[in-house]
Amino acid sequence: MTTAPLILLIEDDAQTRRFLKTSLSLRGWSMIETDCGKSGLAMLSNANPDLVILDLGLPDMDGIAVTRRLRQLSDLPILILSARSQEQNKIMALDAGADDYLTKPFGSGELHARLQALMRRVARSLSNQETFETGQLKVDLTRRKVFVADHEVRITPIEFRLLGILIRHAGVVVTHRQLLQEVWGAEHIHDQHYLRIYMGQLRHKLEANPARPRYLLTEVGVGYRMAVNDDD
Template sequence: MNQAAPLILLVEDDSQTRRFLKTSLANRGWRIAEADCGKTGLALLKSEQPDCVILDLGLPDMDGIAVVRRVRQLSDLPVLVLSARSQEQNKIMALDAGADDYLTKPFGSGELHARLQALLRRVARSAAASESFETGQLKIDLARRKVFIAGNEVRITPIEFRLLGILVRHAGLVVTHRQLLGEVWGAEHVHDQHYLRIYMGQLRHKLEVNPARPRYLLTEVGVGYRLAADGG
């Protein structure tokens, strides 16, 4: 095994699921450290220094949401939550607690691999402190606060640019309504989702060829929005 490969901390109590995940990840070239409960997972987080965390919410000793919060207190590592809990509220709780992405069981190994790659690309972008973002024909110049489609500048408002900036920081990953509202309008407006509908609608009309079928600014129904990292 290539020791330079990313190390994934897998926190999953079900032994059958853990074996499937270990095999799938190893076949894709990842290294794996595993834990069958929250406390062991948190201990390995400190001792193994992984590159990413895969976390099941249904753990025997701790609630998965509490583990997410503890991981976020200790580290900025990307966290991918796995769960059989498919309700939107569970996704929102996990993401608001600090998870970066959410995958509902059952899922395919190809989708898992793609989500992990997206998480690590986000980390690489942050480490490089990139001043611009490009996907398809969309270019966002963060330093000059300019936005281009097919090389043509698009005029957007300061609030629209703030929304785009947050989505760029999490490109390829879902950002919850609550997070967007809190960062752009403040904590007192975290329930005012009509603000987002209005401004995201305006952005889509400016940036999308067909706003009804967006390529870049994607909706995660009931949860939030995602900026397509690879052109949609």
């Protein structure tokens, strides 16, 4: 019998906690919960969860500060749930170390899908994956070869670095800042035109219809996401 993945929920709203506990338990998740940041940080080491769901509006600590501290303590996936819908809040949370961001109100189906994507990412990293596949796209990460419908596609070293980062985080958004820093360095974190050019080139090489991408998805104002097989 497989053990249900354990979620650490850090959320101060009792109604939201009840909703999440009920809806996610029906989908096979286990949950421990707290209403403040400090106890959440303590529970991280004591309970050994598989994933963290965090609200930004906590009574004792700023959620961004909790995110940074969680990331210092662990590489567990962190999903932000927040009523703060502004793009800047999303960017701040993701840059602080969160893996995904879902704005309230949200549906239980979408939340479940996001959690599954985060767990798949963990499974891929643990398996030291050498090949990534989604739809007709196949990337041999060891030999640095890319195929679409079994036909090899030639891409540049920079394009491959971008693609590799998105694959490493497949299913979740990667911010513009993170991509720019990892590919071009910290001095280029504001040069978003670099990303627009290279992502456009990648889409023309990999997508059947670059204007309606299947694999390289845009999270408007935030970053990009590599789609996985069961994305809509």
